[in-house]
Amino acid sequence: YDLIVWWHVFEHLHNPVGALQRLHDWSKVGGWLALSMPDAASWEFKVFRDRWYALQVPTHLYHYTPKTLRKVLSRGGWALDRLFWHDNPNNLLQSLRYCCADRGWNRLADYLLDVIRGQRHRYFRLLLAKLLGTLRASGRMTVWATRI
Numbered sequence: 001y002d003l004i005v006w007w008h009v010f011e012h013l014h015n016p017v018g019a020l021q022r023l024h025d026w027s028k029v030g031g032w033l034a035l036s037m038p039d040a041a042s043w044e045f046k047v048f049r050d051r052w053y054a055l056q057v058p059t060h061l062y063h064y065t066p067k068t069l070r071k072v073l074s075r076g077g078w079a080l081d082r083l084f085w086h087d088n089p090n091n092l093l094q095s096l097r098y099c100c101a102d103r104g105w106n107r108l109a110d111y112l113l114d115v116i117r118g119q120r121h122r123y124f125r126l127l128l129a130k131l132l133g134t135l136r137a138s139g140r141m142t143v144w145a146t147r148i
Contacts, residue, residue: 011063031147032145033078044095053090084142092128
């Protein structure tokens with residue numbers, strides 16, 4: 001393959017290095033790998049910890065930072081080339097929603113859900129998304145790697 005894309009798959013794998021090695025074998029020389037996943041080095045994770053929406057235990061078996069992802073990719077035969085953060089506020093808004101629900105603030109939790117679904121404050125949501133992506137703070141990242 002010239003390009004292999006895994007969107008929110010990698011964090012669910014039991015043997016990520018073995019999977020990367022298999023993708024390496026399937027790809028052509030000069031091939032590309034695009035992976036999208038939560039960023040465990042994000043400020044969202046540091047703030048919300050066990051209430052971070054993207055944590056999603058037990059379905060997310062591994063959580064990656066740019067640093068750990070670079071190491072895992074290398075062990076699988078790939079070199080990290082580019083890293084982008086998504087223009088997406090959902091991790092932040094869902095994490096806030098979890099905190100509100102835990103405190104019994106159900107009306108505010110429901111209100112945040114309306115914002116997440118785009119039913120309220122669409123322009124604020126778009127502005128927040130752009131801000132988070134620009135500041136590399138959205139908690140969601142996409143990695144482009146090349147075959148070694």
